[in-house]
Amino acid sequence: MSHPEPSPQQKRMDAIRSRVALAAPEWGLKSDGGKLCLTATSKEGAALVATIVDGAPIDDSEMLLNAPDDLIWLLKTYDALAGRYRDLRRQAPRQEQQKPKDYAAECAMKCAEPAFKKFLEECHGLERPLTDDRAANKVRFILNISSRGKLNDDPAAAARWQELRNHFDAWRRG
Numbered sequence: 001m002s003h004p005e006p007s008p009q010q011k012r013m014d015a016i017r018s019r020v021a022l023a024a025p026e027w028g029l030k031s032d033g034g035k036l037c038l039t040a041t042s043k044e045g046a047a048l049v050a051t052i053v054d055g056a057p058i059d060d061s062e063m064l065l066n067a068p069d070d071l072i073w074l075l076k077t078y079d080a081l082a083g084r085y086r087d088l089r090r091q092a093p094r095q096e097q098q099k100p101k102d103y104a105a106e107c108a109m110k111c112a113e114p115a116f117k118k119f120l121e122e123c124h125g126l127e128r129p130l131t132d133d134r135a136a137n138k139v140r141f142i143l144n145i146s147s148r149g150k151l152n153d154d155p156a157a158a159a160r161w162q163e164l165r166n167h168f169d170a171w172r173r174g
Helices: 008-022 058-091 103-111 114-124 132-143 155-173
Strands: 026-032 035-042 045-052
Touching: 008 058, 026 045, 026 058, 035 058, 045 058, 103 114, 103 132, 103 155, 114 132, 114 155, 132 155
Parallel strands: none
Antiparallel strands: 026 035, 035 045
């Protein structure tokens, strides 16, 4: 089974994760002759990674010095939220995720549309005056149903409605 090509956002997230995984696990600050330094500590020991020069803006310096810890925190928080989202999706009942269409309501709205009434007149012999009630009666006759409610209860009636609706859409485009 082949997987879809990752999105640019996923590729960037993967690259960030890779950089964090390869970097030292511990980060810290040290003072060196009045300058602030960012250090990284791994099994091999501590290493000086960056030095903040005199006169550097304090807000920018703070961002740089806190970036490693902030990035690690963001990734952990994202993973926790994504895990909770996946759990909730698995727990949600299938019916809630995919509500059935209300074809009866859709049909009622179509029967009130002037264009649909004109379609019924031209293609199915709806007689004038083109009222909502006449359109509803004509649709029930065409679909061979006793009420529009059958469109939600009877899959065959729903399929006939979808076919009629598709015919209307084609007629409107044509």
